Amino acid sequence: MNRPTSIKLPALGIDVGAKPLRTRGRSGSIVKVEQVGEGSIEEVLDRSAYSNINADWVNAKGAWLIHVVLICIGKLIIDTVPGMTQQISWTLVNLFYLALSYLMFHWVTGIPFHNDLHGGAYDDLTLWEQIDDGAQYTPAKKWLFILPITLFLASTHYTNYNPWLFSVNISALVLVLIPKLPQLHRRRVRLVHDDPSGIATPTTPGFPSGASTPSSLRDITEAHFR
Amino acid sequence: MTMMSQSVDAFVEGLSSFLNSIPGSAVLVRYVKSSHQNDPGRTVLELLLVAFAIFTLLQSRTRADRSGKHFIQFEEKEIDELVDEWKPEPLAEPLNDVEASDLAAVPIIIGQTGPKPTLARQPSKIIANLASYNFTGLAGKEVIKERAIETLRKYGLGSCGPPGFYGTLDVHMQLERDIADFLGTEAAIIYSQGFSTISSVIPAFCKRGDIIVADRGVNFAIQKGIQISRSSVRWFDHNDLKSLEDVLDSVEKERKKRRAPLTRRFIITEGIFEKDGAMIDLPKLIDIKYRKKYRLILDESISFGTVGRTGRGLTELYNVPAAKVDMLIGSMANGLCAGGGFCAGSQNVIAHQQINGPSFVFSASMPALLAVSASEGIDILRSTPSILTKLQQNVRTARSLLDELDCISIPSHSASPIIHLHIRKPAAGLLHPGSPSLGGGHSLKPSNPTSILPREASKWDWDIETEERALQQVVEEALKRGVMITRAKRLRGQEMVEARPSIKLALTSELSTDEVKKAIKVVAQALKDVLRK
Numbered sequence: 001m002n003r004p005t006s007i008k009l010p011a012l013g014i015d016v017g018a019k020p021l022r023t024r025g026r027s028g029s030i031v032k033v034e035q036v037g038e039g040s041i042e043e044v045l046d047r048s049a050y051s052n053i054n055a056d057w058v059n060a061k062g063a064w065l066i067h068v069v070l071i072c073i074g075k076l077i078i079d080t081v082p083g084m085t086q087q088i089s090w091t092l093v094n095l096f097y098l099a100l101s102y103l104m105f106h107w108v109t110g111i112p113f114h115n116d117l118h119g120g121a122y123d124d125l126t127l128w129e130q131i132d133d134g135a136q137y138t139p140a141k142k143w144l145f146i147l148p149i150t151l152f153l154a155s156t157h158y159t160n161y162n163p164w165l166f167s168v169n170i171s172a173l174v175l176v177l178i179p180k181l182p183q184l185h186r187r188r189v190r191l192v193h194d195d196p197s198g199i200a201t202p203t204t205p206g207f208p209s210g211a212s213t214p215s216s217l218r219d220i221t222e223a224h225f226r
Numbered sequence: 227m228t229m230m231s232q233s234v235d236a237f238v239e240g241l242s243s244f245l246n247s248i249p250g251s252a253v254l255v256r257y258v259k260s261s262h263q264n265d266p267g268r269t270v271l272e273l274l275l276v277a278f279a280i281f282t283l284l285q286s287r288t289r290a291d292r293s294g295k296h297f298i299q300f301e302e303k304e305i306d307e308l309v310d311e312w313k314p315e316p317l318a319e320p321l322n323d324v325e326a327s328d329l330a331a332v333p334i335i336i337g338q339t340g341p342k343p344t345l346a347r348q349p350s351k352i353i354a355n356l357a358s359y360n361f362t363g364l365a366g367k368e369v370i371k372e373r374a375i376e377t378l379r380k381y382g383l384g385s386c387g388p389p390g391f392y393g394t395l396d397v398h399m400q401l402e403r404d405i406a407d408f409l410g411t412e413a414a415i416i417y418s419q420g421f422s423t424i425s426s427v428i429p430a431f432c433k434r435g436d437i438i439v440a441d442r443g444v445n446f447a448i449q450k451g452i453q454i455s456r457s458s459v460r461w462f463d464h465n466d467l468k469s470l471e472d473v474l475d476s477v478e479k480e481r482k483k484r485r486a487p488l489t490r491r492f493i494i495t496e497g498i499f500e501k502d503g504a505m506i507d508l509p510k511l512i513d514i515k516y517r518k519k520y521r522l523i524l525d526e527s528i529s530f531g532t533v534g535r536t537g538r539g540l541t542e543l544y545n546v547p548a549a550k551v552d553m554l555i556g557s558m559a560n561g562l563c564a565g566g567g568f569c570a571g572s573q574n575v576i577a578h579q580q581i582n583g584p585s586f587v588f589s590a591s592m593p594a595l596l597a598v599s600a601s602e603g604i605d606i607l608r609s610t611p612s613i614l615t616k617l618q619q620n621v622r623t624a625r626s627l628l629d630e631l632d633c634i635s636i637p638s639h640s641a642s643p644i645i646h647l648h649i650r651k652p653a654a655g656l657l658h659p660g661s662p663s664l665g666g667g668h669s670l671k672p673s674n675p676t677s678i679l680p681r682e683a684s685k686w687d688w689d690i691e692t693e694e695r696a697l698q699q700v701v702e703e704a705l706k707r708g709v710m711i712t713r714a715k716r717l718r719g720q721e722m723v724e725a726r727p728s729i730k731l732a733l734t735s736e737l738s739t740d741e742v743k744k745a746i747k748v749v750a751q752a753l754k755d756v757l758r759k
Contacts, residue, residue, distance in 0.1 A: 042453075042456055046456070119433065119434055119456055120433055120434030120435060120456065121434070121456075123434065123435065132290060133290035134290050135287055135288055135289060135290040136285075136287070136288040137282070137285040137286060137287050137288060138287050142282060142283055145279070145282050146279055146282070146283065149275055149276075149278075149279045152275070153272065153275070153276070156268075156272065157261065161261065161263050161265065161268065163265065163268070166268055170271060170275075173275075182288070
């Protein structure tokens with residue numbers, strides 16, 4: 001569509017009250033770090049109106065022990081697979097635990113229960129960022145930090161210090177520990193394609209890609225609405 | 227490699243001697259030594275990891291996000307000072323001068339309101355009432371009064387509950403059917419207060435992440451509804467459909483650029499604007515809505531019951547089927563002289579509001595007698611279209627007399643039953659900052675859609691207090707001479723953009739043409755007398 005050049009509209013994130021830019025301007029970098037969930041007064045109000053049961057459970061009774069229980073059960077199940085050696089078993093337990101805990105705490109955003117009470121104020125935040133209202137170094141977070149490290153150390157011990165398995169395990173561990181750092185609280189690392197319009201292709205959650213919008217949507221005419 | 231292993235050995239030795247002081251350390255050192263297995267890199271990494279874990283454990287807790295930016299941490303001394311300085315405010319603040327004079331100037335009506343009420347201050351003089359919303363003369367009609375009294379004897383007064391919890395009566399459902407039938411939509415839903423109708427409909431459908439494109443001149447209730455909904459809002463110039471299209475295009479461009487998913491999109495505007503009486507071009511707006519695929523929320527609080535052949539509103543006036551408007555909101559308090567408001571639309575729209583409309587779920591439903599009055603009002607409008615013809619005739623008469631005045635400017639549409647009068651600045655010439663129809667086309671650059679203030683806002687130079695005082699003098703002059711008019715009352719300091727002070731005339735079909743002429747001549751004379759000084 002031809003647009004007259006006199007019209008210049010500022011590029012902004014869509015927000016009530018004209019928030020400042022959420023995305024950076026064009027740059028030559030491959031990766032950029034974005035802030036999410038700015039905490040405008042309305043979002044703070046919506047988050048604090050009711051208690052967030054989706055994030056409070058980590059402080060409940062038994063929520064810490066359940067990790068250990070599930071790891072043991074997982075180990076037992078994996079051990080029942082025929083032809084399983086101790087080395088592979090421990091590696092698998094470590095990797096599965098890291099993968100599942102990453103998925104649950106750092107990939108999925110939003111809240112599954114009591115979604116209406118908070119009016120979408122948590123839609124951009126992962127479970128890790130919701131715990132304890134975003135306070136860092138709380139007991140629950142410390143436990144969730146220590147546990148993967150302990151599991152990793154146990155797995156290296158039982159894999160007889162095989163260098164290949166060690167490298168696999170430690171890279172997985174480092175990948176999972178990075179989003180737990182307080183410096184990355186409410187920040188997303190996004191890969192930037194270098195196409196001329198500077199469109200960001202997110203790899204971390206927040207934007208399900210618009211590629212699923214069918215192109216036939218553009219072909220719907222007024223006739224469909226009569 | 228050997229040098230590195232030697233240095234690591236030395237490091238381990240030093241560490242073990244340090245750790246010997248800690249009980250149980252011998253076990254640990256032995257374990258680390260045995261796990262070393264000639265792979266120094268791995269040992270270093272593991273030790274670093276353990277050190278990092280201990281470091282993390284030793285950190286103290288930081289503040290939560292909630293209490294971060296919006297919380298001021300006072301020291302004890304400061305708290306004590308603030309507590310000592312505190313003086314309790316009275317429960318009712320004494321009025322300042324302006325408020326006291328405003329309160330004293332409110333006319334008190336003895337008995338029933340109507341086109342010619344009796345005032346407490348001047349009991350002998352019967353005057354014309356151009357202040358109350360009584361557009362089709364339904365206030366005080368005997369038929370409606372009798373039916374209301376019957377209903378009061380049958381149902382009592384209150385309905386004692388929200389509509390979803392034993393508060394719905396058969397008369398409410400009858401009224402909903404009547405409204406849907408009157409307008410030609412599939413269904414309708416009733417809210418018990420006119421103000422909270424539109425501010426409940428908007429958050430019922432628009433949520434965080436949705437996009438609202440709203441007119442800059444929308445009323446306070448719509449502004450509140452938009453704020454509650456937490457949607458992203460973009461503003462277009464008042465009553466300017468070209469600006470609307472530009473903003474819709476820019477929204478689409480923005481969405482494509484961010485590859486954001488498609489969300490629900492709404493256009494919110496009013497039929498006749500309560501702020502200045504302008505009327506929109508409905509067929510063109512519907513055409514735009516279909517082309518850009520937006521839903522339309524139309525607030526017909528003023529235009530329902532006042533325009534169109536039988537008072538069905540803008541849809542009848544422009545001969546557009548009401549089903550094309552996704553949510554059509556109207557006010558029975560304004561148009562039918564009853565109470566409350568309604569939203570008309572498809573079955574899905576109405577069923578959704580029965581669970582998700584905040585005011586429907588949490589507020590009490592309206593008294594039965596008001597519902598019956600509204601139903602009667604609809605019957606009367608349906609059967610006597612001559613009322614509307616009379617109203618339009620009165621509006622035309624009034625406008626023809628008012629348009630001749632050069633001390634005021636009128637932003638209202640010529641068919642609008644409410645007429646706003648702004649004080650015309652002598653130096654402004656043809657281009658008046660307050661008039662909406664000229665505003666959009668003459669600005670060279672478009673206004674920023676994220677801000678509710680248009681680009682001309684910097685040129686607005688009216689002084690609110692001076693103009694309010696002058697207009698109040700006009701009102702009192704007119705009252706002395708027998709015509710009851712009013713200023714448009716605003717919530718100063720609460721609206722997103724301060725409205726220009728104005729006098730709001732509400733025409734009625736109950737007055738004859740001569741009475742209207744006489745009353746408007748009195749108003750014109752009062753305006754000339756006060757404003758020429």
